[in-house]
Ligand SMILES: Nc1ncnc2c1ncn2[C@@H]1O[C@H](COP(=O)(O)OP(=O)(O)OP(=O)(O)O)[C@@H](O)[C@H]1O
């Protein structure tokens with residue numbers, strides 16, 4: 001039977017700083033990432049969330065442990081990091097072009113993904129002409145168009161104002177329902193984790209790694225969950241310990 005999980009087992013990571021200090025980020029971190037679901041990693045600043053994500057994306061080395069996540073991952077960062085000299089359309093096309101996809105096929109894909117992130121009217125604009133939320137949507141389209149097996153997101157909406165942030169969370173859920181991606185999202189926002197995730201891992205100050213795993217009890221993910229007693233109670237229990 002095909003494994004329904006990607007597994008991260010006994011991961012150990014220490015940084016050697018330029019000043020000679022050693023920072024042990026985690027010494028024995030294990031987690032499962034359910035395929036086709038959204039997993040959130042929640043934790044205070046400096047606990048090692050970005051380090052974990054960078055290791056999973058193969059941007060960062062680690063000392064020991066095993067990771068079963070495939071190489072074909074897509075990453076969305078806090079700041080969209082678009083190419084300023086390329087238009088929206090060219091930014092989204094960039095990865096496809098590098099893969100040698102023909103122009104006609106590229107065009108169809110670009111139209112589809114710009115529609116998915118509701119930016120089809122902005123294809124010819126440059127990133128500097130867009131709002132922060134729109135830029136982040138371009139970054140999402142640029143990543144999703146490459147069909148990554150796992151989408152890794154590092155605080156992707158934390159630079160956005162609260163209203164835009166909620167809109168981006170809704171868009172993420174719509175895209176997820178449409179594309180069925182496996183998503184791992186790092187955040188320090190409890191509500192964001194509860195709205196998006198099926199499973200939440202709570203991290204502690206380093207080097208303790210993961211403190212607990214929470215399965216979100218509601219089946220259907222939608223914004224109305226915010227108004228339920230269940231949501232309120234789970235949010236408070238996460239905020240208070
Ligand atoms: N390249 C590096 N060299 C040395 N130490 C590092 C490096 N990158 C991160 N660290 C250290 O590792 C620890 C974890 O950092 P990390 O960026 O993973 O935290 P984080 O949970 O993502 O925090 P935040 O919520 O603020 O983004 C911190 O103590 C940090 O100082």
Ligand SMILES: [Mg+2]
Nearest residue numbers: 049050051154
């Ligand atoms: Mg970080």
